[in-house]
Amino acid sequence: MNQTPDKLPAAVLFDLDGTLVDSLPDMTWAMNQLLAELGRKSTSLADMRTWVGDGAGVLVERCLAATGGVPGAPADAVGRFLAFYRTHAAVETRPFPGVLTTLAALSAAGHPMGVCTNKPNDLSRLLLDALDMSRFFSAVVGGDGVPERKPHPGHLLATLKSMGVENRKVLMVGDSPNDVAAARAAGVPVVVVGFGYTQVPAETLGADLVISDFADLPRAAAEFL
Numbered sequence: 001m002n003q004t005p006d007k008l009p010a011a012v013l014f015d016l017d018g019t020l021v022d023s024l025p026d027m028t029w030a031m032n033q034l035l036a037e038l039g040r041k042s043t044s045l046a047d048m049r050t051w052v053g054d055g056a057g058v059l060v061e062r063c064l065a066a067t068g069g070v071p072g073a074p075a076d077a078v079g080r081f082l083a084f085y086r087t088h089a090a091v092e093t094r095p096f097p098g099v100l101t102t103l104a105a106l107s108a109a110g111h112p113m114g115v116c117t118n119k120p121n122d123l124s125r126l127l128l129d130a131l132d133m134s135r136f137f138s139a140v141v142g143g144d145g146v147p148e149r150k151p152h153p154g155h156l157l158a159t160l161k162s163m164g165v166e167n168r169k170v171l172m173v174g175d176s177p178n179d180v181a182a183a184r185a186a187g188v189p190v191v192v193v194g195f196g197y198t199q200v201p202a203e204t205l206g207a208d209l210v211i212s213d214f215a216d217l218p219r220a221a222a223e224f225l
């Protein structure tokens, strides 16, 4: 007997940086290679944490503004950062505790899963491959793969379309104001992790739920679906 669409396991969309993986150390390494090339002093994990979330272009722009100004920096600064990052994307980066077992459990329960990230497509795929995480996702849509990235809801909708699951219930899991705003605008419930890269406490982001342990996700998700 065919299942009706809303009886099917919900689709789950994941943000990448700060939600599935702790990628700040490798991003900081790559940024410090760029800064060294420009003769500027190094930046820190703590500063990088406040700049990440709107894609590589904005990340480099924020860093340059804080370390001597954007004027004087080469036009290809973003390209140089990405070139360094590509060589060093999964050296220190690891999934947060509980992520792999939770993704395996959701996958076994039949939830289609996708990654909706402002990170560029090629780096997202490279990182997920290196950490043996690509197998969980039927689509990975980076910020350069859509006309307008998160917080635009179109980024979430494009990820669902690419997954081929437009008629399912959907849950978004993220760490930042962009994730919450995109989910709200798309009419999708949103869970936020409490350990991600946000400048304000996760509890103030306006999510439906904040989880401090990734392993709480399946139980939490069941509340909304």
Ligand SMILES: O=C(O)COP(=O)(O)O
Residues within 6 Å of the ligand: 015, 016, 017, 018, 052, 053, 054, 055, 056, 059, 116, 117, 118, 119, 120, 176
């Ligand atoms: O790379 C970024 O700026 C943010 O990426 P995220 O959307 O996966 O958090």
Ligand SMILES: [Mg+2]
Residues within 6 Å of the ligand: 015, 016, 017, 018, 019, 053, 174, 175, 176, 196, 197
């Ligand atoms: Mg994030």
